[in-house]
Amino acid sequence: MVPLSWYLVLGAVLFVTGAAGVLLRRNVLIVLMSLELMLNSVNVNLVAFSHFFGDFRGQIIAIFVIAITAAEVAIALGILVALVRNKATLEVDEVTMMKG
Amino acid sequence: MPAGGLHASIFLEGTFMERAFFLLFAAMAIGSGLMVIMARNPIHSALALIVSLVQVAAIFVLLGSPFLAAIQIFVYVGAVMVLFLFVIMMLDVRKEARTRFLEKGIAPALVVLVLLGGEMIALLLGSQRFPVLSAGAAGSIEELSKTLFTDYLLPFEVASVILLVALVGAIFLARKETD
Numbered sequence: 001m002v003p004l005s006w007y008l009v010l011g012a013v014l015f016v017t018g019a020a021g022v023l024l025r026r027n028v029l030i031v032l033m034s035l036e037l038m039l040n041s042v043n044v045n046l047v048a049f050s051h052f053f054g055d056f057r058g059q060i061i062a063i064f065v066i067a068i069t070a071a072e073v074a075i076a077l078g079i080l081v082a083l084v085r086n087k088a089t090l091e092v093d094e095v096t097m098m099k100g
Numbered sequence: 101m102p103a104g105g106l107h108a109s110i111f112l113e114g115t116f117m118e119r120a121f122f123l124l125f126a127a128m129a130i131g132s133g134l135m136v137i138m139a140r141n142p143i144h145s146a147l148a149l150i151v152s153l154v155q156v157a158a159i160f161v162l163l164g165s166p167f168l169a170a171i172q173i174f175v176y177v178g179a180v181m182v183l184f185l186f187v188i189m190m191l192d193v194r195k196e197a198r199t200r201f202l203e204k205g206i207a208p209a210l211v212v213l214v215l216l217g218g219e220m221i222a223l224l225l226g227s228q229r230f231p232v233l234s235a236g237a238a239g240s241i242e243e244l245s246k247t248l249f250t251d252y253l254l255p256f257e258v259a260s261v262i263l264l265v266a267l268v269g270a271i272f273l274a275r276k277e278t279d
Contacts, residue, residue: 002119025200040176063248070180077184082273
C-alpha cells in the first residue's frame with residue numbers, strides 16, 4: 001500500500017508546478033493551463049484523503065471541483081476570445097484595461 | 101510457517117508493485133507538468149497537460165476511485181483540453197512565441213514559490229497526523245452515487261445551474277458584435 005504522504009507530496013509538487021506557471025509565464029493560455037494543473041493537484045489530495053479515511057465526501061467534492069473547473073474554463077476561454085478580438089494580444093502584462 | 105511467509109511475500113510484492121506504479125505515474129505527471137510550464141509552443145503545453153491529467157487519472161485508479169478516473173478523462177481530457185486546443189488553433193499563436201516568461205517580477209515570484217513549496221513539503225513530511233492507515237477503501241460506485249444524489253443533491257443541482265450559466269456566458273462572450 002502506498003503511504004498517504006506520498007500522494008500528498010505529489011499533490012504539493014504539482015501545485016507548486018502549476019503556481020510557477022501562473023506566476024512566471026506570459027501567455028494567458030498557459031496561465032490557464034497551469035491553473036488546471038493546480039486544481040487537479042487539489043483533486044489528488046481530496047481523493048487520497050477519501051481513500052485513506054474511507055469517506056465518500058472527498059470524491060464528491062472532487063466531482064464538484066471538476067464540474068466547476070469545466071465551467072471556469074468555458075468562461076475563461078470566452079473572455080480570451082473576446083480579448084484577442086479586441087486587443088490582439090495574449091500576453092498577461094499587456095492587458096491593463098482595468099488598471100489592475 | 102510457510103503459509104504465513106507465502107502470504108507475507110505476496111503482500112510485500114503487491115505493495116512493491118503498487119509503489120512502483122505510483123512512482124511511475126507520479127514521475128510522468130510531474131515531468132509533463134514541468135513540460136506544461138516550460139514549453140514554448142502552447143500546443144505542446146496542452147498536449148503535456150493531457151499526459152499529466154491521464155497520469156493523475158491512473159493515480160485515481162490506484163486510489164480505488166475508478167469513477168473519478170473516468171470522469172477525469174471524460175471531462176478534462178475529452179472536453180476541457182479539446183476546448184483549449186480549439187482555442188489555441190483558432191487564435192494565432194505563432195507571433196506569441198517571443199519570450200516565454202515575464203520580464204519583471206521573476207525574483208519575488210520565485211521567492212514565493214520556494215517558500216510555498218518548502219512549507220508544504222516540510223509540513224507534510226514533518227507531520228505525525230497523517231499515517232492514519234485504515235482499510236477504509238471507500239466502497240463502490242453505487243454507494244458513491246447514493247450519497248451524491250441524496251445528501252449532496254442541492255450542491256449537485258447548483259453545479260448544473262452553474263454549468264448552464266457558464267454555457268450561456270461563454271456563448272455571449274465569444275459572440276461577434278454584429279449589431
